[in-house]
Amino acid sequence: MSPDLPSPDRPDLPIAYEPLPYEVRLDLRERAQIDLVVIHCTELPDLAMARRFGEEVLYEGSQTGNCGHFYIDRDGSVHQYASIDRIAHHVRGHNARAIGVELVNRGRYPDWLAAHHQAMDQPYTDAQVDALVALLRWLSLEVPSLRQIAGHEDLDTTTVPATDDPDVLVPRKRDPGPRFPWQQVLDAITLHRVP
Template identity: 60%
Template sequence: MQPLVHDHLLPYADRLPERPAAAVELVVIHCTELPDLATAREYGERVLYDGGAGNSGHYYIDRDGTVWRYVPGTRVAHHVRGHNERSIGIELVNRGRYPDWFDSRRQTMSEPYPAGQIAALRGLLARLRAEFPNLAMVAGHEDLDTARVPASDDPSLEVPRKLDPGPLFPWEDALAGSGLRRIGAGPLPL
């Protein structure tokens, strides 16, 4: 069943580059690594680029399964380095490593993904497959952004820049019946 999608477009959404639906080939699954949807919205509204845009996924799914669209799928959002032009970003509200993202002693993600959130994700993936004719692949943020950064507690150590959606994400359940092929690290297939 496809979930109801609530539009709450970011203030700069109309400034993001447009693209045809046929350009979208990939969905990237993220977790917000923030405590709640309100905080994720605040981060998404921050202007970080000269063009007046910031970092944001296209869709956000709250813990209760409510789905929000922050950026239309026919616009290029800033959600994963090097893959934005061909992808749609879906952010799942989850604490992840918050607030110690880069502390080497706190790299364990311990919040499970609620069943309602995963059910809403499955429904959203079905909707996206219908809207974007070339959508065939899915990846986690961690699969595509494998950069490492100095640890905040000990700069002589390195930690992953991105770990989401993380080890507790139920890939098999989330992708059941989606028809999407999961890809790993490295360049996308042509």
Template identity: 65%
Template sequence: MSPDLPPAPPINEWPLPYEQRLEARPLPRIDLVVIHCTELPDLAMAREYGERVHYGDGTGNSGHYYIDRDGSVHLFVGPERVAHHVRGYNPRSIGIELINAGRYPHWLDSRHQDMVEPYTEAQIQALVALLHELRREIPSLEFIAGHEDLDREEVPASDDPTRTVRRKRDPGPRFPWSRLLQEVPLTRIRP
């Protein structure tokens, strides 16, 4: 490890009950990291949402890694499995969820689209360390994107169906993209 790189963060392995049902994949197939925010109040609720089954094969929607406000890193799905976290990019990507309220609980209400909670310094430091560790473990990892970059669908607002709102806005305007891209050698994509 280079002396300039942060040490690997401690990772709390907390596999989802259905992790082994998710499709296996070779690590060299992964070239993209997608940054999300949970848009939920805390890690406990993020875990509850992650455990929910939505598909006939007994799996649900979840990122791979979750970073809490205190900087602790939790692994819900191993990178060697395809998690359901972003439409169209799951087979090639790793999803990292940052605990952040986002628009909770009015996700699609046109009057509540501001995402005002800042990310903590501990979260960003843990994210940088995790990204460096993932690059060491997965040399094919080259790209990074926000969920909002890849899922640009607009849907009817829950308060007024004549208006539309973005379905996904995470990680949102408070996420420090310039800092992250200076500290981690990944290329941001916005298809």
């Protein structure tokens, strides 16, 4: 069945399958090794810019870039940029076992690493949260080995010198950030958050 059409397991969750140009160059993996979903925010103003960033080739050897598997726009629409059978580059050290889900949210854009710009104050929309819950429930059926969920900030705790003050260290990753409704999501799914 085409990924952009509803199926009996996900009647209310149409997914637009829009593979990145380099998707076939991402390494394949067995579904049984996938046990983790990582929640991100794009830290960009809109889905179009997230797509442009995702299409950028950053790794010369593989001719691939950084991307999640799924992107959820502010209207709740779900877009799939990479097959879950492929290893996408979205979280250091965990890519082989993880599915990356990106929520469109400006985060710290455009001064991601500036000490004066670390607030992440844009709320997630109800439509995004509803779509995320539906996607996570479907993924739990599609990938029975899934057990855990984490935020990007839970797994990448690296600090770096701030771009506007190198004497100040700031988190390299803060997503999905303080406005993400963790309890609401966890109450609606069977996955357990990584401690």
